[in-house]
Amino acid sequence: MSRFLSLTLMLSVAIFGGAWASSYPAQAAAARDSESAAFGLCKRGGAPNCVVDGDTLWYRGSKIRIADIDTPETHQPQCAAEAARGAAATRRLHQLVNAGPFTLQSINRDEDRYGRKLRILTRGGQSLGAVLVAEGLARFYEGGRRSWC
Numbered sequence: 001m002s003r004f005l006s007l008t009l010m011l012s013v014a015i016f017g018g019a020w021a022s023s024y025p026a027q028a029a030a031a032r033d034s035e036s037a038a039f040g041l042c043k044r045g046g047a048p049n050c051v052v053d054g055d056t057l058w059y060r061g062s063k064i065r066i067a068d069i070d071t072p073e074t075h076q077p078q079c080a081a082e083a084a085r086g087a088a089a090t091r092r093l094h095q096l097v098n099a100g101p102f103t104l105q106s107i108n109r110d111e112d113r114y115g116r117k118l119r120i121l122t123r124g125g126q127s128l129g130a131v132l133v134a135e136g137l138a139r140f141y142e143g144g145r146r147s148w149c
Contacts, residue, residue, distance in 0.1 A: 053090050054069075082147075107119070
């Protein structure tokens with residue numbers, strides 16, 4: 001990873017991932033984490049609570065798009081590298097949402113053009129999307145589509 005990209009990633013995680021944590025103590029944030037379920041993988045039979053891909057999940061009957069990130073496509077990827085990275089992001093999101101209670105934070109829009117609820121998932125005040133970004137499995141959402149190939 002280039003030095004510039006590395007510094008940009010660290011700064012983005014500090015700003016976006018830590019913005020909520022700095023506004024109130026981590027213990028208070030963790031106490032607010034009240035959402036939880038046993039999540040499956042949607043493409044393996046589906047479930048009321050399941051992970052579709054690295055930035056989309058079904059939770060309590062609502063399809064949710066994680067608003068602060070973009071992950072590689074798993075449905076109709078443009079190249080093999082995108083498919084592999086998308087599968088890794090999906091597995092990691094599956095682990096993260098099953099790791100304990102989380103919070104769904106609303107943003108300035110309720111839904112996207114596909115009818116998915118737009119939410120930021122946090123745990124202990126930290127964005128789970130920022131975790132995926134820090135691990136190289138996602139990028140912060142900047143609008144529009146960009147290639148992963």
